[in-house]
Amino acid sequence: MGSSSKTKKLLISHTSWRRLKPVELELTCEQLEVQQPAAEELLGLFKKYEFKRWTADVEAGKWLQAKGAKPAAKPQETSVADEAPEVTATVISYDNYVTILDEETLKAWIAKLEKAPVFAFDTETDSLDNISANLVGLSFAIEPGVAAYIPVAHDYLDAPDQISRERALELLKPLLEDEKALKVGQNLKYDRGILANYGIELRGIAFDTMLESYILNSVAGRHDMDSLAERWLKHKTITFEEIAGKGKNQLTFNQIALEEAGRYAAEDADVTLQLHLKMWPDLQKHKGPLNVFENIEMPLVPVLSRIERNGVKIDPKVLHNHSEELTLRLAELEKKAHEIAGEEF
Secondary structure (H helix, E strand, O other): OOHHHHHHHHHHHOHHHHOOOOOOOOOOOHHHOOOOOOHHHHHHHHHHOOOHHHHHHHHOOOOOOOOOOOOOOOOOOOOOHHHOOOOOOOOOOOOOEEEOOOHHHHHHHHHHHHHOOOEEEEEEEOOOOOOOOOEEEEEEEEEOOEEEEEEOOOOOOOOOOOOOHHHHHHHHHHHHOOOOOOEEEOOHHHHHHHHHOOOOOOOOEEEEHHHHHHHHOOOOOOOOHHHHHHHHHOOOOOOHHHHHOOHHHOOOHHHOOHHHHHHHHHHHHHHHHHHHHHHHHHHHOOHHHHHHHHHHHHHHHHHHHHHHHHOOOOOHHHHHHHHHHHHHHHHHHHHHHHHHHOOOO
């Protein structure tokens, strides 16, 4: 007898197993339907244990929704991302970008910067390591579409004469170190480190668009300037690869022609300012995130910059004692978790 015949006989002999039989349940069919979650209770629980992604799901009304059911009513406290406005495309014009090659024009621009309520600032260098990088130029923006690039070290063949790095920084130092001259940048911690290489302490660090973006929505995606420009301005920036090339033949910034470098650098400052003008009103609507930004994130910028530059001094004894304290605390939490669960795991 073949295996198919054996299978047939087994199926016939166990037919009774396949018959549907009524089962008495303590619950009705209606009670077994997928229900909307108790959003407030879940939100409190998830926030307590710092389940950030689940917290976001509850706030967005996406936690265990029944198929085809309307989203659960959102808790009264909404996330910053939920209230983000629709973003319309911003037209970035290069018409009012200037490349400054003489002292008189630079002094005129410094006067404009001194009068601006806030201005965007960026550095261009020949390395991403701000400890070893050389300053190649600086860019500023005083209002949307109005920006300038000050080259100080472009040294390619037939490069035009530029203000020397030493002289440009001498003229700019009072402004850069002025606490009352409010500045906005993209990752100003890097720029602060660059200026420190030349004996300048950047002050007046008021806003950082990278941090504004992170506080508004940390899981939205990347927080680099190019990504933020596409997300908030619907604008595609000039990429470094477009002007410098790729791979082993990629140019460093000092080797890039001023016509291209000036437009690229000025756009950096312009886009940074416009990003701030887009994000800052949204951030001001939310007291909690705003408090984190103003009283934690921004004050940490110069602190972290100094730590990265100078290192930290560690007391091994204090560190060891702290490690023992954490070990004991973890043991207490583990014991408490086992007690709550009623078993060890």
